[in-house]
Amino acid sequence: MKVSNRHRARELVVQGIYAWQLSGNAIEQVELSMATSNDMKKVDTALFKRLIRGVGEQADELDIAIKPYLGRLPEELDPIEKAILRIATFELKECIDIPYRVVINESVELAKTFGAQESHKFINGALDKAVRKFREHEQ
Template identity: 35%
Template structure:
């Protein structure tokens, strides 16, 4: 893994912690950021900056992201999903839609890897399945082939 990939992975982990705190603790995103960063004093500024930007942007677009997620999980509401799973799916979907330098396959792979580490035994499969359905629904495979 390159230095950039390692930093992005750490930033995603930190963003997941922020999102989890805001979601489960029902906290304002700024409070979740402040609390999480207070515990992350050893991380470099670049990692923290990307994590905070990611968490704020995801939280700002949460209603739209959740609507997209809900459209491919008609029998499973976003609220019923495990908190880790729904926040990983939100993060990957956000990166797939709004971060042009992150290919959708990378966003999915990162979410699945983090699900293995932080989720339940079923999280990996669930996260991968929902994100795969979103790729098909949003036709991201065709879109990224045309861009690249």
Template identity: 40%
Template sequence: MSDLNAPRPPRQSRKGTTSTGARKAASKSGRSRAREFALQALYQYIVSGNEPASIDLFTRDLAGFHKADAAHYDAVLHGCITTAEELDKLIEPKLDRKLSEISPIEHAVMWIGVYEFLHCMDVPWRVVLNECIELAKEFGGTDGHKYVNGVLNGLAPQLREKEVAADKQKAPAEPTE
């Protein structure tokens, strides 16, 4: 029997993040999950070059896929694959090295971000940016999220010009001395 007067262990933090700063699974939306599965599929596509249809079938069979927004997953996965050259042409000028030297995870995350900037106008640009940073934090290298942030932040004014400009006008002015 346990002692009812024994001290309780400290409560676990219930914020929505893990120790690495990534969001906990329970706090993720269907679209966030869709991006995660699309990222896994795109990684597989970049690394293996397998057929998109077989990668798609494999990914849909993974645990937890039923919680993802399947329509968003389809749009992102197949959209990124069919427009990969266009996406790379937009990404490459923002890189400080060759695209072939970028990790496949960061490459796939940037594809997702640029694709959503171009084709998912219902998703605000800041949401696209934040979601991609979260993906890079969770699946990428130690500082990969910083690189992804720099590239996508550099592309946002070009790809979502009016939206970014409107956001900057809403931002409070820097205090002057």
């Protein structure tokens, strides 16, 4: 199966946000590190920059926005789950040009790739609830 440039961008963003969460380095430093240590030719760099910068700037607000749909505290999340949910919440709130079904599907696929065995089910359930608030116009 051919992987899209947008999916590759999201994969790098998950890795970057994960590294940022654990290292505490500036998001700009993490972005630069990800961009220089990966082949960006087959990556949607505009989406990569939009997501990594947006999540880095709005992480606390994104945690508050998704919290009611988790069934647990954001602090209790696995770092990969937290990264994926932050990215998805940012996309649902700020990237109205991306259909919510794409956001959810991409998030589930990222959880299957990077997350724990059953994390994709948790991600899907939380986002399915959240989308009703963030994208009620698309329902």
